[in-house]
Amino acid sequence: PWSSSPASPPPMHRRLLLILTQRFSDFEVLLRWKSRMKRRKLLRKNAYYSYTQGLYGVDIAAAYFVLCLKGGFRFVGHSEWFRADHKGKFNWDFLNHKDTPLEEVDMSYTIINYTGLSNLEAQRSLRTLSVRGCSEVDDWFLARLHVFQDSLEELDISHCPQITPGGLAALRNLKGLRRLDVSSLPRISTPGLVIILLEEMLPQCEVIASGYDHSLKPEEVEEERSQDHAHEGMQRVPKKR
Amino acid sequence: MLTWRSMRATVRTLRVLLTFRQVAPDHRWRCGLVPFPRSLSTGTPLRNDFFKDLEAKLAAARRKVADAAPGSAWSPLEINPNLPPERTDIVIVGGGVVGWSVAYWLKKKEGIRGGLKVVVVEKDTTYSQASSVLSAGGIRQQFSLPENIRLSLASADFLRNINEHLGVPNEDVVDLHFNHAGYMFLASHKGAHVLEENYKTQKAAGAQVSLLSPTQLQEKFPWMNTHDVALASYGLENEGWLDPWSLLNAFRRKALSMGVVQCCGEVTGFKFTSNEATTEDGERLELRRIKSVQVRMPRSLEYQPVECAVVVNAAGPFSAKVARMLGVGLGPRDTLAGIPLPVEPRKRFVYVFHCPEGPGLDTPFLIDHSGVYFRREGLGGNYIAGKSPDEGEEPDVADLHVDHQFFQDQIWPELAHRVPAFEKLKVRSAWAGYYDYNTLDQNGIVGAHPLVSNMYFATGFSGHGLQHSPAVGRAVAELILDGGFTTLDLSRLGFRRIAEREPLLESNII
Ligand SMILES: Cc1cc2nc3c(=O)[nH]c(=O)nc-3n(C[C@H](O)[C@H](O)[C@H](O)COP(=O)(O)OP(=O)(O)OC[C@H]3O[C@@H](n4cnc5c(N)ncnc54)[C@H](O)[C@@H]3O)c2cc1C
Numbered sequence: 049p050w051s052s053s054p055a056s057p058p059p060m061h062r063r064l065l066l067i068l069t070q071r072f073s074d075f076e077v078l079l080r081w082k083s084r085m086k087r088r089k090l091l092r093k094n095a096y097y098s099y100t101q102g103l104y105g106v107d108i109a110a111a112y113f114v115l116c117l118k119g120g121f122r123f124v125g126h127s128e129w130f131r132a133d134h135k136g137k138f139n140w141d142f143l144n145h146k147d148t149p150l151e152e153v154d155m156s157y158t159i160i161n162y163t164g165l166s167n168l169e170a171q172r173s174l175r176t177l178s179v180r181g182c183s184e185v186d187d188w189f190l191a192r193l194h195v196f197q198d199s200l201e202e203l204d205i206s207h208c209p210q211i212t213p214g215g216l217a218a219l220r221n222l223k224g225l226r227r228l229d230v231s232s233l234p235r236i237s238t239p240g241l242v243i244i245l246l247e248e249m250l251p252q253c254e255v256i257a258s259g260y261d262h263s264l265k266p267e268e269v270e271e272e273r274s275q276d277h278a279h280e281g282m283q284r285v286p287k288k289r
Numbered sequence: 290m291l292t293w294r295s296m297r298a299t300v301r302t303l304r305v306l307l308t309f310r311q312v313a314p315d316h317r318w319r320c321g322l323v324p325f326p327r328s329l330s331t332g333t334p335l336r337n338d339f340f341k342d343l344e345a346k347l348a349a350a351r352r353k354v355a356d357a358a359p360g361s362a363w364s365p366l367e368i369n370p371n372l373p374p375e376r377t378d379i380v381i382v383g384g385g386v387v388g389w390s391v392a393y394w395l396k397k398k399e400g401i402r403g404g405l406k407v408v409v410v411e412k413d414t415t416y417s418q419a420s421s422v423l424s425a426g427g428i429r430q431q432f433s434l435p436e437n438i439r440l441s442l443a444s445a446d447f448l449r450n451i452n453e454h455l456g457v458p459n460e461d462v463v464d465l466h467f468n469h470a471g472y473m474f475l476a477s478h479k480g481a482h483v484l485e486e487n488y489k490t491q492k493a494a495g496a497q498v499s500l501l502s503p504t505q506l507q508e509k510f511p512w513m514n515t516h517d518v519a520l521a522s523y524g525l526e527n528e529g530w531l532d533p534w535s536l537l538n539a540f541r542r543k544a545l546s547m548g549v550v551q552c553c554g555e556v557t558g559f560k561f562t563s564n565e566a567t568t569e570d571g572e573r574l575e576l577r578r579i580k581s582v583q584v585r586m587p588r589s590l591e592y593q594p595v596e597c598a599v600v601v602n603a604a605g606p607f608s609a610k611v612a613r614m615l616g617v618g619l620g621p622r623d624t625l626a627g628i629p630l631p632v633e634p635r636k637r638f639v640y641v642f643h644c645p646e647g648p649g650l651d652t653p654f655l656i657d658h659s660g661v662y663f664r665r666e667g668l669g670g671n672y673i674a675g676k677s678p679d680e681g682e683e684p685d686v687a688d689l690h691v692d693h694q695f696f697q698d699q700i701w702p703e704l705a706h707r708v709p710a711f712e713k714l715k716v717r718s719a720w721a722g723y724y725d726y727n728t729l730d731q732n733g734i735v736g737a738h739p740l741v742s743n744m745y746f747a748t749g750f751s752g753h754g755l756q757h758s759p760a761v762g763r764a765v766a767e768l769i770l771d772g773g774f775t776t777l778d779l780s781r782l783g784f785r786r787i788a789e790r791e792p793l794l795e796s797n798i799i
Contacts, residue, residue: 069459080458087453162449188449191469194497194525213650213668214529218469220651221525223509241668245650285705285712286697 094164106170113167156180178204187215194221206231232259373552377406384411386421388603389540390762396547412555423722426530428756429472430496433796438494445527447759466532471524473653481519497526554584606634606723608748634723644714661703730792736783
């Protein structure tokens, strides 16, 4: 019932492109080339920074990774944030803080993906992570977050186009979570139910969910109704023999 | 057959000659001639019948001409569109998830585009009895055999990047409906040390699993009765369940887009050549080599021989039957030829029940030490459960009839014991499917048969074939095209252990 609901028809230029690719093989080749370049960039940007780790240690490598992806972070015990500007330029002063772990990381609207996450894995003091609006963050990414299960308190996964309820189940391991933002996840088709289930699963956590149309959708009404009549026809367990 | 083929060839050349007119006449046809019969039909009512008749005839004739016009797919003789080619490189028997995965990997590994001809033969394209679509869809790393753990890890890797592997340009992205809810194995006092042992093997192989004490368990899952649990192991990552149909379809769609030919028909026999050979101990062996596969078309007596170089036996629960067609297991006892493929269908029931007060989003795929398992199904308070019957009580496998009493007697009491909320529930539906059960050691058989050098097995997965299909497909493709395993070494899963009757046991069989 919660399969990805087909979005509104693709915009004009997309449809035009589709028609062109269907007619002319050159377009197909070009498009394939474009998507391959995009993939290659994704791979390169999210590569494992083992070289940097070897030279500067895991913390600096993590910080460098965050900045290269145009993200921002704050070291443990510091108050100022290091951030890349919109052109991707950043201040290299973070190199002076060798062996200081990161406490807050803001990767919102970056292209971080599952592989890139491995650069942050050693950050066992990470308390806050935001991946708001990240197009490459998917359910497998969420499943990987268990590496921060002892420290993570705030997580923002709002506006991520790939996340489904099947991935939200993976947050089960983050029992220390205090604040979770799941606003505007387009692939959640029954938000009302999902949010209740999330709150039930993470009782200590404040779940923030805005950007949903809470007027019940047909399937949700169905769901609700089946809950109402749920007790009809219920049977009791037979005695163990 | 031959004359017919040459005829088609002529038609084709004709078409080529006429292509330059392809679009124009078609166009004129539609615009210019359609009004003509309309004017005919405006005759007086009396003559109506006659004209109606004529009109219909004309319409039919027009259709025929349109069909025969260059550029249309019509041909004078009706042929079965799924008729297999007469000749191919590799025939895969069985279009379940394993068969299609092998097909995909073969094409993926072919050196030049179109360099390899692969045909998948499936007898039932509705998949009404195939295990692939009747499975519970679970994937886990919690096995005891390192090979199985590695297969699962490799498959998880594949599933994570499913759209890079199985995405087809300009088609919908693949959505497996993967639920990252993890598996949980519960052990009693008796089984705790085995669980711990397995945990170590899993960790060593790189799986993300954790051990939980009953207290931790109770804290994490307050809905569970941990009274008789000594230890639990809980998967943190790469475990859960998916929609088997989506996986099967994704493999199939991609393989077809890469040029694999699918054919609807049943493999009923083989043509092979035999050679005598003597082993070092003086035993005489008859070595066989498949020359062609006989495919019977559905609902007909038509047979089509398909010449091929290699056959992959991926017929799931019925793979022993296919092997027998080659004499596997029919030789004298105590010889290599007398050893059958130890795979047989075993019926397993799955029950869907509803319980509004049951556990929620974090319900894992739970495997109780009693053998009962359950998992969540969707978000609306539905669950599925099952259990393998005791060895002596295997149900009859003639059909897929469900024994509802089995739930009442064997499953429900255990469920209610483990999760008190399940004391009250309502069974909604149930289904049965066949395990491709390996009676020797409940593990997959991957590799060639020693006496039939060009038949490769990929079968016997006994309830974990769906999750291993991506990695097994790759392994079989490596065996065929590279002559050996190059990524994952599965040589211990070969037929040798069957021949030597040395089981490679797996303790986590559900
Ligand atoms: C109830 C149940 C639950 C399961 N749960 C899980 C699970 O949670 N996780 C997991 O990984 N696995 C599970 N399995 C096991 C899994 O389904 C199988 O191991 C897997 O599907 C085997 O795939 P296959 O392609 O080899 O077999 P099938 O899917 O059975 O495919 C074989 C195909 O071969 C065709 N065929 C047979 N003979 C011929 C012939 N002579 N000619 C032409 N075609 C032929 C059949 O029609 C069939 O379609 C479960 C199985 C069952 C029954």
